[in-house]
Amino acid sequence: xxxxxxxxxxxxxxxxxxxxxxxxxxxxxxxxxxxxxxxxxxxxxxxxxxxxxxxxxxxxxxxxxxxxxxxxxxxxxxxxxxxxxxxxxxxxxxxxxxxxxxxxxxxxxxx
Amino acid sequence: xxxxxxxxxxxxxxxxxxxxxxxxxxxxxxxxxxxxxxxxxxxxxxxxxxxxxxxxxxxxxxxxxxxxxxxxxxxxxxxxxxxxxxxxxxxxxxxxxxxxxxxxxxxxxxxxxxxxx
Numbered sequence: 001x002x003x004x005x006x007x008x009x010x011x012x013x014x015x016x017x018x019x020x021x022x023x024x025x026x027x028x029x030x031x032x033x034x035x036x037x038x039x040x041x042x043x044x045x046x047x048x049x050x051x052x053x054x055x056x057x058x059x060x061x062x063x064x065x066x067x068x069x070x071x072x073x074x075x076x077x078x079x080x081x082x083x084x085x086x087x088x089x090x091x092x093x094x095x096x097x098x099x100x101x102x103x104x105x106x107x108x109x110x111x
Numbered sequence: 112x113x114x115x116x117x118x119x120x121x122x123x124x125x126x127x128x129x130x131x132x133x134x135x136x137x138x139x140x141x142x143x144x145x146x147x148x149x150x151x152x153x154x155x156x157x158x159x160x161x162x163x164x165x166x167x168x169x170x171x172x173x174x175x176x177x178x179x180x181x182x183x184x185x186x187x188x189x190x191x192x193x194x195x196x197x198x199x200x201x202x203x204x205x206x207x208x209x210x211x212x213x214x215x216x217x218x219x220x221x222x223x224x225x226x227x228x
Contacts, residue, residue, distance in 0.1 A: 034217075036219075041222060044204075046216055098145065098157060099206060101157075103154050
């Protein structure tokens with residue numbers, strides 16, 4: 001399983017765009033990149049997943065360069081409720097894929 | 112969407128007793144479920160992989176006799192913390208993946224806060 005490296009914490013203000021970058025230098029050909037969000041005392045929640053280039057859904061965008069050794073989660077116009085821990089995970093996306101969590105990035109959104 | 116439900120959400124037990132936590136996939140079948148433990152301000156640590164109809168696979172350092180896992184059906188996995196001690200107090204989370212090959216998405220339960228007194 002590819003190891004991931006993320007900033008430990010980030011601060012932002014309401015209404016700003018937040019970009020969280022994750023490094024995964026030894027990503028394998030079959031690996032997907034998935035981001036999860038976790039609020040205190042709750043289970044993680046899926047945000048977005050991608051393999052290459054750009055993926056966008058209703059809550060975020062995921063940018064993946066051609067070499068796939070990093071990825072950036074982009075949260076447009078964050079609000080106070082986006083304060084959470086964000087985890088970047090990399091792995092082979094099969095049914096038995098063990099979801100191994102790294103340290104995550106603690107995002108704190110201020111008013 | 113798919114939902115994974117845990118029960119109970121929180122439990123307090125006396126030292127030396129056993130506690131069972133249930134994890135259910137509500138609208139899909141899960142041949143594999145995962146159990147995690149999370150201490151305050153830390154990330155989730157994978158404890159074991161629960162396999163329907165067979166023995167669970169434990170991660171290194173996790174005592175299988177202390178954390179008993181049973182996956183008796185395609186929608187239910189249970190984690191029993193046996194002879195619990197205060198150091199077992201933690202937030203336990205289960206997850207299940209939906210899908211076969213290609214794109215699969217992991218869904219997580221809401222977690223169970225265990226406090227051993």
